[in-house]
Amino acid sequence: MPRFQYTGRTASGKVRGTVNANSEREAVSRLRSGGVRVIDILEVKETVWTKDIHLGPPVKLVELVLFLRQFATLVSAGVSVIDSVSILAAQVEGKVFKGVLYEVEKELREGQSLSKAFQKHPKVFSVLFISMIQAGETSGNLDDTLERLAVQYEKQHALRQKVVSAMAYPILVGVISIAVVIFLLAAVVPIFEGLFADFGGELPVLTRFVLAMSNWTQSFWYIWSGLLLALILAFTKVRKTQKGKWRSDYAMLKVPLIGKLLQKAAIARFTRTLSSLLKSAVPILEALRMAEQTVGNEIMRNVLRESRELLEVGEPMATALKNHWSIPPLVAQMVAVGEQTGALDTMLQKVADFYEQEVEVATDRFKAIIEPVLIVLLAVLVGTIVLAILIPMFELFNQLNTY
Incomplete structure (x- = not known):
């Protein structure tokens, strides 16, 4: 997926960073949904020198635990699943995880269920993770399932x-x-x-x-x-x-x-x-x-x-x-x-x-x-x-x- 380097403003001041998206318009839309007003944005061409090199798992367990706890808090507070994923994608620090969450958000907006969206990223979300999310969606207790998953991974x-x-x-x-x-x-x-x-x-x-x-x-x-x-x-x-x-x-x-x-x-x-x-x-x-x-x-x-x-x-x-x-x-x-x-x-x-x-x-x-x-x-x-x-x-x- 293409990567875009941006400069923007938030309520706390000027920010810089990168975002993964299929197009510049989609990148701007994602940043806006995350509370970033884009000033300048430019696609970064992938080369040997700019490509990220990852050793070990693409997403650390600590990142996953923090994401699950925040996700559970947002869902239990009445925030929709799509908006929760969008908010968390904007504030996640890991580049790989950020890109995955943006892709999950896109699939959710296209009508996919949360478990199906996670299922498309097997390197990040395990079979155990997806099965529990699926069970939480079926039972209507997604927030409890997310909290339980956080405890499990912790x-x-x-x-x-x-x-x-x-x-x-x-x-x-x-x-x-x-x-x-x-x-x-x-x-x-x-x-x-x-x-x-x-x-x-x-x-x-x-x-x-x-x-x-x-x-x-x-x-x-x-x-x-x-x-x-x-x-x-x-x-x-x-x-x-x-x-x-x-x-x-x-x-x-x-x-x-x-x-x-x-x-x-x-x-x-x-x-x-x-x-x-x-x-x-x-x-x-x-x-x-x-x-x-x-x-x-x-x-x-x-x-x-x-x-x-x-x-x-x-x-x-x-x-x-x-x-x-x-x-x-x-x-x-x-x-x-x-x-x-x-x-x-x-x-x-x-x-x-x-x-x-x-x-x-x-x-x-x-x-x-x-x-x-x-x-x-x-x-x-x-x-x-x-x-x-x-x-x-x-x-x-x-x-x-x-x-």
């Missing part, structure tokens, strides 16, 4: 941040440790190697080992760097296959400390999603199908698939949960009680609340345990190299003192 973002922060620390320390060791072996140890050769004599076993590692690091750097790159590419390729995902997710769940953290995060994710969908009056089979897509773990995705298949033949979904090692007994029992009492959405929400708190506790515990372990590991690696250099140095000093 919790999802917080959960992801906790897991990422817990995993980022050991990865960062690991990368720094490897970089320090490579630097010492490639740049520091060779300086002392020539000194040891000048003095002659037999070196200690530890020193000979470190010198051999130093020579290997310098001489065959292309081999070990190539192997590392090949391992990364192989893992990425394996993760793209169904069997590869299953095996890697199974292995991660079995890793001490990390496995429990990932298990709790996955449970919190799918129970929160399932609860939100059921509260929005989405049929349970469809809700389970969408929860499968958001759980983020192939093992638990298979469990949810089995639960859906049991429901299709008239069996309770708790049966599959009870019979699988990756689902704690508490979750299966709460689901069973929810099915029996007809309050499955409420029970799932309680499970989600509980496991979100458990994730927070688990991340704090993980950081408290892993920090001293990584520090000790780094000290051992660096200390071994330093000790391998110091031992023969002390022997050389002793020999010089005897002379």
Whole structure:
């Protein structure tokens, strides 16, 4: 879609910016509806230098949460859906999201429903998002659905941040440790190697080992760097296959400390999603199908698939949960009680609340345990190299003192 650069005035003063539209007239119309009186407008020709480059998702979860909360407020205040989208499109800061919302506004003015308009932008709005909006339109409770979606994405973002922060620390320390060791072996140890050769004599076993590692690091750097790159590419390729995902997710769940953290995060994710969908009056089979897509773990995705298949033949979904090692007994029992009492959405929400708190506790515990372990590991690696250099140095000093 063409982009137009404009200068205009609002109640607060002079403004500049860009807007996406099919024509200059449409761009001016959109700006006017957003409270901007256009002074000057010019189409920006897309080139390699002006084209936006986006890394990661086109719209961040934080942007989506803010949009949903403001959208819910406007709709509940009696503002029409079209006007609400128009107002929010004018004040959204992200260029990609702004363009998408302007396109949604255009489709709404052409007579499309809100869910259909969102459906044309699958990279921004997920299947879960569209299904809940559709359910909200059908039930007439769109403002409640928008608020529920905001809570859903807010919790999802917080959960992801906790897991990422817990995993980022050991990865960062690991990368720094490897970089320090490579630097010492490639740049520091060779300086002392020539000194040891000048003095002659037999070196200690530890020193000979470190010198051999130093020579290997310098001489065959292309081999070990190539192997590392090949391992990364192989893992990425394996993760793209169904069997590869299953095996890697199974292995991660079995890793001490990390496995429990990932298990709790996955449970919190799918129970929160399932609860939100059921509260929005989405049929349970469809809700389970969408929860499968958001759980983020192939093992638990298979469990949810089995639960859906049991429901299709008239069996309770708790049966599959009870019979699988990756689902704690508490979750299966709460689901069973929810099915029996007809309050499955409420029970799932309680499970989600509980496991979100458990994730927070688990991340704090993980950081408290892993920090001293990584520090000790780094000290051992660096200390071994330093000790391998110091031992023969002390022997050389002793020999010089005897002379």
